[in-house]
Amino acid sequence: MNEEMEENEEMAKLMIVFRTAPYGSIYAFEGLENVLIMAAYDQDISVLFVDDGVYAIKKGMDTTATGIKNFSPTFRAMEAYDIEKVFIDRTSMEERGLKLEDLVVEPEVVEAEAVEKMMEEQKNFFMF
Amino acid sequence: MLHLINESPFESKSLDDCLKYAAKGSPILLFEDAIYGAMAGTSLEEKMKGILADHDIYVLKEDLAMRGVDQLIDGMKEVDCTGFVGLVEEHKTASW
Numbered sequence: 001m002n003e004e005m006e007e008n009e010e011m012a013k014l015m016i017v018f019r020t021a022p023y024g025s026i027y028a029f030e031g032l033e034n035v036l037i038m039a040a041y042d043q044d045i046s047v048l049f050v051d052d053g054v055y056a057i058k059k060g061m062d063t064t065a066t067g068i069k070n071f072s073p074t075f076r077a078m079e080a081y082d083i084e085k086v087f088i089d090r091t092s093m094e095e096r097g098l099k100l101e102d103l104v105v106e107p108e109v110v111e112a113e114a115v116e117k118m119m120e121e122q123k124n125f126f127m128f
Numbered sequence: 129m130l131h132l133i134n135e136s137p138f139e140s141k142s143l144d145d146c147l148k149y150a151a152k153g154s155p156i157l158l159f160e161d162a163i164y165g166a167m168a169g170t171s172l173e174e175k176m177k178g179i180l181a182d183h184d185i186y187v188l189k190e191d192l193a194m195r196g197v198d199q200l201i202d203g204m205k206e207v208d209c210t211g212f213v214g215l216v217e218e219h220k221t222a223s224w
Contacts, residue, residue, distance in 0.1 A: 060196030
């Protein structure tokens with residue numbers, strides 16, 4: 001019984017990685033759902049935007065002409081879910097012409113080496 | 129021949145493959161995730177400008193708006209869905 005409780009108290013570290021652009025595929029949207037679902041279970045969540053995944057949090061999306069739901073504002077809900085570990089890879093962001101003020105959320109900018117270290121610390125990954 | 133590209137040039141080699149075989153002067157249309165290639169200020173900007181010297185590049189407006197991309201490299205031509213259809217009527221097409 002005691003052991004079980006101890007296990008439960010230890011929050012699993014998990015990381016959700018966005019690496020695809022929004023709308024061209026369903027991945028970014030699914031990733032967002034995954035973040036919010038996992039947050040409901042009080043896990044130790046980190047969220048990371050790399051490669052084309054950085055475009056998922058670009059400001060100014062207007063999907064009215066296509067009738068598809070604009071899901072980018074929902075990323076702001078991460079704060080309400082107490083997800084504070086939100087990161088973006090510097091190279092991915094800069095290569096793709098984005099600055100922090102272009103984004104709907106305020107991730108911490110990290111270098112690839114830091115990403116590598118962070119990944120080693122996680123128990124589980126979800127790649128989108 | 130109108131060359132159609134729908135994958136992000138950062139993640140896919142569709143655009144490079146297309147350029148290997150596209151005749152000088154043949155138009156290229158970027159849509160879906162390929163529109164990021166038309167965005168100003170990216171690491172691909174110089175390369176895209178080079179392509180513009182040999183090809184007209186059209187970019188689908190609806191896909192730009194949806195992805196919040198409003199700053200384009202000079203010389204990129206925006207078309208809406210109706211314009212897209214018009215281009216397809218005018219040319220034979222190749223989807224990469």
